[in-house]
Amino acid sequence: MVNMKDVAREAGVGLGTVSRVLNKNGPVKEATRLKVERAIETLKYKPNEVARNFKMQQSQSVALIVPTIWHPFFSNFAYHLEKKLSENGYKMILCNSQSDVDKEINYISMLEKNKIDGLVAITYSYDLDQYISSDLPIVSIDRHFTEDVVYVTSDNESGGRIAADELMKRGCKEIAFLGSLSSIKNESMRRRQGFENEVKKHNFPHRILELEEPVHDIAGSVRQFFEEYPEVDGVFAMNDKWARIIIEELKAKGKKVPEDVQVIGYDGVTPSKEEELTFSTIKQPVPLMAEKATQALMQIIQDEPGEEKIILPVEFFAGNSTKKY
Amino acid sequence: MVNMKDVAREAGVGLGTVSRVLNKNGPVKEATRLKVERAIETLKYKPNEVARNFKMQQSQSVALIVPTIWHPFFSNFAYHLEKKLSENGYKMILCNSQSDVDKEINYISMLEKNKIDGLVAITYSYDLDQYISSDLPIVSIDRHFTEDVVYVTSDNESGGRIAADELMKRGCKEIAFLGSLSSIKNESMRRRQGFENEVKKHNFPHRILELEEPVHDIAGSVRQFFEEYPEVDGVFAMNDKWARIIIEELKAKGKKVPEDVQVIGYDGVTPSKEEELTFSTIKQPVPLMAEKATQALMQIIQDEPGEEKIILPVEFFAGNSTKKY
Numbered sequence: 001m002v003n004m005k006d007v008a009r010e011a012g013v014g015l016g017t018v019s020r021v022l023n024k025n026g027p028v029k030e031a032t033r034l035k036v037e038r039a040i041e042t043l044k045y046k047p048n049e050v051a052r053n054f055k056m057q058q059s060q061s062v063a064l065i066v067p068t069i070w071h072p073f074f075s076n077f078a079y080h081l082e083k084k085l086s087e088n089g090y091k092m093i094l095c096n097s098q099s100d101v102d103k104e105i106n107y108i109s110m111l112e113k114n115k116i117d118g119l120v121a122i123t124y125s126y127d128l129d130q131y132i133s134s135d136l137p138i139v140s141i142d143r144h145f146t147e148d149v150v151y152v153t154s155d156n157e158s159g160g161r162i163a164a165d166e167l168m169k170r171g172c173k174e175i176a177f178l179g180s181l182s183s184i185k186n187e188s189m190r191r192r193q194g195f196e197n198e199v200k201k202h203n204f205p206h207r208i209l210e211l212e213e214p215v216h217d218i219a220g221s222v223r224q225f226f227e228e229y230p231e232v233d234g235v236f237a238m239n240d241k242w243a244r245i246i247i248e249e250l251k252a253k254g255k256k257v258p259e260d261v262q263v264i265g266y267d268g269v270t271p272s273k274e275e276e277l278t279f280s281t282i283k284q285p286v287p288l289m290a291e292k293a294t295q296a297l298m299q300i301i302q303d304e305p306g307e308e309k310i311i312l313p314v315e316f317f318a319g320n321s322t323k324k325y
Numbered sequence: 326m327v328n329m330k331d332v333a334r335e336a337g338v339g340l341g342t343v344s345r346v347l348n349k350n351g352p353v354k355e356a357t358r359l360k361v362e363r364a365i366e367t368l369k370y371k372p373n374e375v376a377r378n379f380k381m382q383q384s385q386s387v388a389l390i391v392p393t394i395w396h397p398f399f400s401n402f403a404y405h406l407e408k409k410l411s412e413n414g415y416k417m418i419l420c421n422s423q424s425d426v427d428k429e430i431n432y433i434s435m436l437e438k439n440k441i442d443g444l445v446a447i448t449y450s451y452d453l454d455q456y457i458s459s460d461l462p463i464v465s466i467d468r469h470f471t472e473d474v475v476y477v478t479s480d481n482e483s484g485g486r487i488a489a490d491e492l493m494k495r496g497c498k499e500i501a502f503l504g505s506l507s508s509i510k511n512e513s514m515r516r517r518q519g520f521e522n523e524v525k526k527h528n529f530p531h532r533i534l535e536l537e538e539p540v541h542d543i544a545g546s547v548r549q550f551f552e553e554y555p556e557v558d559g560v561f562a563m564n565d566k567w568a569r570i571i572i573e574e575l576k577a578k579g580k581k582v583p584e585d586v587q588v589i590g591y592d593g594v595t596p597s598k599e600e601e602l603t604f605s606t607i608k609q610p611v612p613l614m615a616e617k618a619t620q621a622l623m624q625i626i627q628d629e630p631g632e633e634k635i636i637l638p639v640e641f642f643a644g645n646s647t648k649k650y
Binding site: 061063064068069070071072074075076078079082083086091092093094095096103218219241244245248271272273274275276278 | 386388389393394395396397399400401403404407408411416417418419420421428543544566569570573596597598599600601603
């Protein structure tokens with residue numbers, strides 16, 4: 001039986017291109033489209049049979065690349081993703097890529113060889129763009145690639161704006177963003193942008209501490225920041241990890257949270273299911289992100305049309321690190 | 326070429342039995358040993374060639390079953406295990422089993438069909454014993470099975486004793502163990518035993534709160550306990566999750582930690598790599614546990630002799646939830 005790979009080979013294009021032509025989904029050059037249509041005619045290709053056949057060839061496994069699973073946000077996301085993939089009959093291979101781009105490239109190569117069926121990637125590695133192709137079943141979380149790779153992210157820009165608003169309306173006199181900056185374009189830098197846009201709109205006194213990654217001593221940098229700017233009484237931390245470190249550092253210096261300094265994090269993930277959020281934060285909709293990522297990946301694998309940019313809403317959680325409003 | 330599975334089939338025994346006969350490792354009945362030796366002779370089996378052949382047939386993947394990856398201890402263990410497996414050329418498939426014994430059985434069945442090469446299991450499911458076989462490459466963390474399955478655990482009994490000693494010598498007047506009890510035999514119940522043995526040895530006033538799992542409202546149970554026993558001024562929590570909930574609950578009730586009540590947890594795992602431990606706890610040697618589990622599994626897969634019970638030392642971390650000594 002003729003399968004989609006035969007069509008791709010006959011037309012001299014990638015699997016993704018054949019998929020886009022069939023589903024009229026995404027951009028394809030006119031000349032390329034003609035090549036694919038000619039191949040389909042030549043081989044007497046029948047999409048439905050092929051889809052079934054294609055499915056039978058699959059390993060029924062999807063790899064998840066995270067910088068490290070030892071992190072509440074990534075472990076929470078992995079928890080929900082594995083659940084959703086499992087409901088779809090897929091096993092999940094876990095890869096901690098931490099500063100090992102070769103490991104990531106290896107998984108992309110497994111994908112090219114059909115040893116795995118799909119890839120969900122949370123990655124900030126430099127230089128990965130050249131290995132990523134929109135022809136492959138990849139869903140990226142938080143990061144844009146040059147190629148048209150589907151991505152899922154929370155609405156970081158809104159998150160930054162909400163955090164600024166919440167600090168301003170809770171009586172802060174000077175507020176700051178504290179975080180780091182990756183050299184790789186990713187959605188999370190919009191947190192700072194949203195924050196900055198909002199405070200500038202209100203002409204509100206503010207500071208921005210944005211350290212270049214990797215930051216080896218977050219606590220030390222936080223300490224130094226507060227020695228330099230002791231008047232800052234409201235902080236938006238780039239994520240909950242930073243927020244936890246900032247809160248510990250303030251306590252160690254005898255400052256009370258939220259009485260002296262109010263702190264808002266970003267992520268909104270507890271260490272485990274049975275625990276409740278304690279400090280104030282911008283909550284990402286992690287179960288929904290995992291669900292949408294799974295759905296998008298299944299659509300690519302099954303050659304169905306789908307969205308390319310999936311941006312999901314966030315909300316403020318009022319915990320014990322901000323004052324009552 | 327004859328392989329080990331042929332030998333097992335010819336002898337009418339499992340792969341693990343052939344392995345134990347070849348490596349003179351672990352108990353084998355005399356009659357069984359003779360059957361295996363006869364099969365080896367009949368088939369002119371050559372262990373080295375076979376080992377190579379066997380290796381080539383493998384999927385090069387190992388599954389890790391955890392109750393949930395959304396938990397600092399499990400995510401930390403998974404982080405280190407994936408690293409070690411990766412160094413050995415194995416991918417790691419992650420399975421969150423949470424109250425789904427069928428999912429666990431499915432992985433055991435994949436193992437039997439050689440779809441995966443090994444299994445590392447952290448599981449507390451009832452009724453799993455009948456599916457586990459010492460013939461399979463399985464390493465269990467914290468739990469004993471009826472069959473001779475290799476297990477890796479931290480020294481829970483010592484951990485309980487150390488926690489009791491630390492609370493007693495830090496000026497507590499009445500100390501308590503707070504935790505839950507699974508109906509499945511596992512190593513972590515030795516934490517309570519170690520604690521109890523130590524306080525009894527010293528005739529020290531103590532309380533034990535051991536709730537039957539699953540516990541749906543840990544915070545509520547903790548609240549009730551302190552209403553009933555307000556004199557308790559030192560707590561050993563069964564794990565860090567319990568410790569975090571106890572500390573939050575005490576704070577919410579206006580009690581100061583460690584001034585009014587001292588608290589010691591068990592696990593000693595931070596939410597992420599860059600963070601430091603805050604409260605006092607008994608530290609499990611997680612990287613070493615992952616290393617030993619990987620080593621043990623590789624030994625089983627490669628038919629090399631190895632230990633059956635691997636118990637690793639713990640240590641006390643003096644954090645901000647106990648007084649200075």
